[in-house]
Structure formats: structure tokens, C-alpha cells
Amino acid sequence: MLIAAVLGISMTSCNSDSDVKDTVTTQSLSSCYAVVSDLENGGKTSLCTSVVIKLTLNWTTGRAEAGITGLVIGNQTYPQIVMKDIPWGFGDDNWGSAISATPTMETSASGITPAVTSFNLRWIDRMDFAPFVGTYDPGCSFSFIIDGRYHVIGSRQPFVFAGETTSSDPEGKTFSTLIPVYSVGLDFKTNKAIIAITNAQFVEGMPHMTMRFTDIPFEIKDGGSRIVLETNSLIPSVGESPQPNFPISDLRATITPGAGMTLHFVCDYRKEKKYQVNANVDYTNYKDAIAGI
């Protein structure tokens, strides 16, 4: 309720019984993408890049309604798919979830009633997640099957993660920190990703800086369950300045939408010493990152 108030999420009350008012909130999860796999065509995938989920939560009945726009399923464009009467709740990990094997479907304006099964939507509300200080930046992931044929897996991006970053030098000395925040943005047109690390610090005493790794090729795998970024070398930027003194090599990152990211790269500090850097980050450790600031 407090989050709803802070976020300005609209609240309404509705109930057929005039003496009892339901508490209802509505929020929008925008900037989503969805990978559609055609199960009858060898799992051939297509990508929808402008997906928006309108999520209506009835706190009184514990039922949710999810309206998804921007999906292109096979040759069919669905202006909006609306699923109703989905049980929902918050877990101990602060993730909300709306799960239904067979949600009630609403007939679209064109008269089409898609059949959706195995609907699974998870989201987490987050505020003040650097660099989005003072803003609302939720994480989410969703999956469902339409008409028994198309498996849809999607998420919201740019992904923003935090957690533990560990580096080790050639002598085996290690350094660990919870402060850096990783933002991963995917350009679906170029299939290149940008990783921006806010408050990056890989060595004891290293000044915190905002570092950007650009033009990293990425591939969506397993129907959207994983996104893999990989490059053998790149020159990072700090601000607008390239930093050839800190060349990056052997970068491998695997994003599991709705879970987190593992990242590995090698930083050749001043071309004198190679640091192995590993980050195991997720959606929920941002409070440690803020505390470190």
C-alpha cells in the first residue's frame, strides 16, 4: 500500500456490494520485450520489442488482471490480451507473482479470444536504485502459452542489477564489494548491448567511477529464458572518454530474466596487471548498493 502511494499508482474501489469497497491498484510495466517461440515450427522465435503490461491488483480478493499490449503472435497482432481472475501475492523475497494455469480471458475488440495457459508473471517494485536515484524501476518477467502453440517469455529492460562483485589479481589477492550497480540495455536492432556500471570499483582504493562497456554482441537463447553477452575485447569508457589503459577481454555475461546476471571479464589494469572480475548480481540487492553510497 505504501509503495502504491509512493509510486502514484492509481487506486480505485469497486464492488458490486455497495457496503464493501475493494482496494484496487493499477500499475504499468513498460519497456518490456517478449520472445515468442512457435512450438509447432521447431521453436522458431520472433521478437516483440514494445510490450507493455497493465497490471491491476485487487488487494481485497487477491485476484489480478493483466493486460498485455504489443504482442505479435505468428501472423496475428493482438492489440491487447487481457487475462483476469489470476491469483496473486507477494513472497518473502518481495517479488509479486500472478500465476494461473488457465486464466479467464477477455474477448478482444476484434472478437478474438486467445487461449492462454501456464500464465506466470513476476515483478518487483524498486525505488532509488542508482543510477535511477529517486525513480521507480521495477523488475519483471513473464511467460505463458497462447493457443497451445506459442510460448511467450519476456521481461523488462534495461536490466538493473546489484550484488557482489569480486575481483582477484594474478597473485590471488581478492577484493569484494556490494556497491557497483549494473545496468544492461539491449539494442534489438543491432543485437548489441551496453553494460553501464555505476560506482564501479574493482580494486581496493580505486576511485568509484561510472564505466560503460558498449557494442557487446548478445544472443537470446532457450526461447528467451537466457540472454548471453559475449565479446573477446573492448575498450571501456568512463564518462565520454575511452579508457585504453583498462582494456577489457573475455567478457561473458548470462542474464536470466526474473533472476539475475552472472558476469565475468578480465581487466588489464594499465596493461600491467590482469584482474579477473566476477559479478553475481540480481534484482534485489540494491539496498546494499544504496547503503554503500
Add this chain to the structure above:
Amino acid sequence: MYAQAAVGSDTVAARHQLREIEVLGVKQMPQSGPIPVTRLGGAEIRRLGIDALKDLGDIVPNLYTPSYGSRMTSSIYMRGLGSRIDQAVVGLNIDGVPYLNKDAFDFDIPDIASAEVLRGAQSVLNGRNAMAGQINIYTLSPLNYRGWRFMAEYGRYNSIKASAAGYFRPAATLFTSLSAYYTHSDGFWKNEYNGRRTAAENAGTLRWKTVFKPSGAHSITNTFAASITRQSGYPYASTQTGKVAYNDTCFYRRNFISDGLTVAWAGKRVVVTSLTSVQYLDDNMTLDQDFTPADYFTLTQRRHEFTFTEDLFTKGRRGRYSWLGGVFGFYRHTRMWAPVTFYDTGLKQLIEYRCNEMNPTYPISWDKREFLLDSDFTTPTGGFALYHQSRYDLGDFTFEAGLRWDIEKTSCNYHSVADASYTIWHVTDGGDREIYKQVPVDIDDRGKLSQTFSELLPKLVISYNRPFGQVYASFTKGYKSGGFNSQMFSDVLQQRVMELMGLSMSYKVEDIVTYRPEWSWNYEIGFKTSQLGGRLGGEVNAFYIDCRDQQLTVFPPGMVTGRIMTNAGRTRSFGAEMSARYSTPDGRWAFKASYGYTNATFRDYNNGKADFRGKRVPYAPEHTLFASVLWRTPLTIGSLHADVNLTARGAGDIMWNEENTASQPFYILPGFNITLRNDHVSLKLWAENFTDTRYDTFYFMSMGRSFTQRGNPLTFGATIRMNINND
């Protein structure tokens, strides 16, 4: 009725002289309670050369008022509690008028009739920012004196003071006085860079007091004061060279106006008083912020501030029960401009070097060699309080209890602007430089921060009163308000620039500039006595203070300047104070001594880089000492008398940082004065610090360099006073 200490009084305890009684709305209980207090009468104040609040330091046990920087710096420390910027820990009232901004505490006050320093938390009656004590200064009233008074003084370093005051009774019920005061000094220290004296000063004060007493039960007093201060330079010396040497302008200018209207009505058992005040402060502090001959940066802090206070209280007595209670409200509106200008060396060392050392292949250079970071703020603050204190006498025992509820809201509307650009160069393999990119630095940040504080401040005192003296135990809660560290905004803006360049941590502005209230639990036991008709007396007390969220001034690490306030986890302070006085029956000899000991350490303070648990709290001295021997003798020439007074003032040792790696050892400053006087004229020859003891009053780090301000050297001079009493 309630009287001031009379002019000419020379005792520690206040004497009550029932002449024309001035109901000034003195906020004390009808009978003095068991408060550890130091009182100074007019004669002693003149003999010791006390013209301002800062001159009270060391004389009062555990009160330390170092003089450094400018008149804007009123860093008052009492019992290990203190503050160098923003809120004060000791309240100040002058003729009952509260001064809320400690930046306006330091000005010379002509014709001080008496001063009292109440040690320990005085929060119940005086509210916010009286956490360590309360200072009340009273000027000579036309109710008690009519005539003319003149003073002229000349001393070393071309130090000049002059004052003239007239006290009149134009009508049977109307009394008025007008005093003017001027001071000049060339300053003690020389800026080696340009050969000019630093901390030179011209200042003046005008004071107009009017008392209207239509009847014995009614009194209306208006006190108008205006002061003007013009100071040059901040005499901070590098610890490496021992010299003051900087190239850019430093000065402090202040115009200050205050008006306090007190309306009082005294009934048979109750007195009702309304005290209304308005104050206007207009000042400008401009600093060569690096204090070196190089062109790093300068800082200006200009301010317009308006303050309104209203205190409505009643006090009375009925048999064994006496009480005081009231409501207090205030509003303060501050408008401040604080531009910081970086010059060529500052740009090179603080911005370009940091980037280019890390990235010589793509070095940067600022396009213009002067870079302005501009900030302005509006800070409205308002507060309201209800307070009550009751006392009950039960045989030899007195029980006192008080409670204050204080609520305050403060906001800060800030606007930070920077408009510049820098060029990223690319150094080719052949060593040629070509432009890679030009990057604008465009900052226009606005925001509003807001805080609300609410406190309940209790007080309990038990005293046992016998002819041999008074024994007491007290428990009080003290409180210092929170706020916004406006000086930190220049650092915020600098970090913002570095952040745009990718070279800084992201942070929330409010986490850096906002500081929370500080509060303390105070426990004290003490003993006071006055014997032999007041010729022998003294007091001794021990205290323990548990301070939470103590507000500390720290300098951020690395090559930056400016200071930040932070709330330390917890500190504790314990100590003892002693004062004693004796005068011979013939009045020829008078001895006085006071000593204060404070052990103030951090119980819990980790700033993320170091743990200071167990370290001494900086800037507060461990010991204070004052001693005075006065010998009076009549001379054979007419009605002349001679007073010979030897004094010693000491403080220390003082830690300068949380690490306790730099300190000022304990030092003593001996002084003497010889006064030849009759009923109308006096000539005083005086010397202070006549051993020319070298000591420091301040230490700080800036950009990896350490600086100190040296304490006042040997000074000497002569003061002539004349009074023409028309009564």
C-alpha cells in the same frame, strides 16, 4: 521584583540592588535554582577587558570560545559539546533577546553590566540549541544609571576602541540610553604573499534602549542594536611553512540589526512577560578557499536572513510552590548565495590531473580557465514550543521538574548551476594531439529538502539547602536542532561535475547535506556555598553527558575542500568543574579561580573508512583554567585608588581531528592590568599573554594540506574611562 546585577558590582554572585527595578523578563525562577553558573559583574568585566561573548572563554570552567577566522566564526564548546558551523550548542540572550544564528554572536557590546553563563543543558527554558548551556548578557540600563560614560583605548597592532554612551530620564516614567562603540585593529598577522595585515577590522555598534514604566507593575522595554563589521582576511597559516600566504581576497562583512520589545506586568504573585524580537542579518564571507598563493578556488557566501521570535511566559510563586511556563515561537528565513570559482591551478590539480593521470591517451582540458559552480538556497525554518518548570520547597529540600515540547520544521530549496565545457583530446601514437570530443558540462539542479523535528525535553533537579551550602543532583535532556549544511553544496556540485565525467560516486544530495538533530542525556551532581557574607564561596560539580547522533564537522578525504556535517553514532562526556573566590574583609585582596575538566570520547563512530571508537572528540579542550589575584589599595594622591590584577587563562589539550593525530597541548596565557581610578575617571594599563606564548586556536585540512590559526600574541595597551553620573 527581579533585578540585574548593579553597575560596579565585583562579585561572582549577583547582588540585588533595589533601585529603579527593571522588569526585563529575566527567565529565571523567582529564586535561583541549583544551576552551575558563572556570573560576572560590570567592574570585573571591564577589568578583564570583556567586550564580547568570545572573551568569556576559559574564565568559565569548561567553556572554550576560540577566536579564529572572522567574526562569523563563533565556535563555542562547553563540556565537550560544540559546533563549528551551523547550529550552536549554547544559547545566547542579550538583554533577554535571543540570538538564533551563532554567525551573529560575535560583536562587541558596549557597557556590559553583567554576564552569566549557565552550564549544562538549559533546553527546558531556552529550547533548541541550548544543549550545553546558556549565556545571558545584560547591558547597563538607564533605570540603574543616569549620566555619561566614555571610553578610549589604544593598544598594540594599532588597536583602537572608543565608546560614548548617555543615559537619561526625560520623564518620570521614561528612561532611555544611547551608546555608540567603535573598534579598529590592523590585525596580528601578515599575509606574506602581499605583505598586508590579515584580519584587520573596523567595526561599530549602536545601541538604543528605552524603558517606559507607567507604573510599578508595568514595564515596556525596547532595545534596538545595530552593528557593522568589516574584516579582512582569515589568518590561516600552512603548518609546513608556518606562514600565512595566499593570493586571493578574503574578507568578512556584516550588517546586523536587532530589536527586542519586552512588555511585562507584575502582579502580586505572578509576572507575565512578552518578549518579541526581530533581527536582520546581511553578511558576506569571501575566502581564498585553498589559502595558498596558487589559483585554486575562491568561495563566497552571501546571506540575507530575517528572524522573528516571540516568547510569552509567566512565572509566579505561591507559598512553597513556584513556577514558570510559557510558549515560544520563531520563524527564520534565510536566503543564501554560495558561488565557488575554480581557477587555473584548481582546474589543473583537482579535475584535469585526476582524469589525465588515469588516461594519458585521452586527456581532457577545461575550455575556459575559470569555472563557476553557483548555488543559491532559501531556507525557511519555523518552530513552536510549550514549556513549564515547577519548583517545590519542602523544608531543606527543593524539588524541581520541567518539560518542554519543541517542534520545528525546516526546508531547503536549492538551485545549483554550472555551465562549462571541456575537450577530450586523443594523443596519437606519434604524440600528436587531436580533438576527440567536446563535452558540455551543463548542470541546473533544483530540489527541495525538508525535515521536521519534534522533541520532549524533561528536567529533574533535587537540591538540599543548608547554611553550609547547597547540594544538588540533576537530570536533563538537551537538544540541538538538525538542518542542512549549505557549505556542503559546493562539494556536492563538484562531485556532480566529476559524476558527469564518470569519476565519482552517485549519491543522494539529502544524504550529504542533511544532518539530524543531536540530543543528550545530562547527569550532574554539585555543591555550592557562599560564606562570610559572600566573601568566600565556590562551587564544585561533576557531570556525565551521553550524546546521541552528535553532529560533527569533518573534512571529506582527498583533494577537496569544504566541510560536511555528519551524525556520529554516540559520544560520552564526563568531567568536573570547580570555582572558588575569596576576598579579604578590608576588600584589599580578592582571589578567584576556576577549573574545568572534560573527558569527551566517541563511544560509537565509524565513518565507513575508520573506526573512531575511544578517540577524543576534537576541538573541545580537556582542561580549562582561570585564576585571578586582585590587590586594591588607596593612594595618597587625592581620592585615587590603584587596582593591580594578575590573571592566567589556560586551555588544552585539544585534539584537532577524530584520529587524534594532531593536537594543541595545554597552554597558559598570563595577563595583568593596573588601574588607577577615582569616582569618575580610570586609567588602565594592561597586557595579555605577556609571555607571548605561542598556541593555536584552530587546525584543519584542505586538499591534503594542513593549516592552523595562531592564537593572539602578546598585546598591551591603555584604556581610559570616564563617567559623569547625573544622579
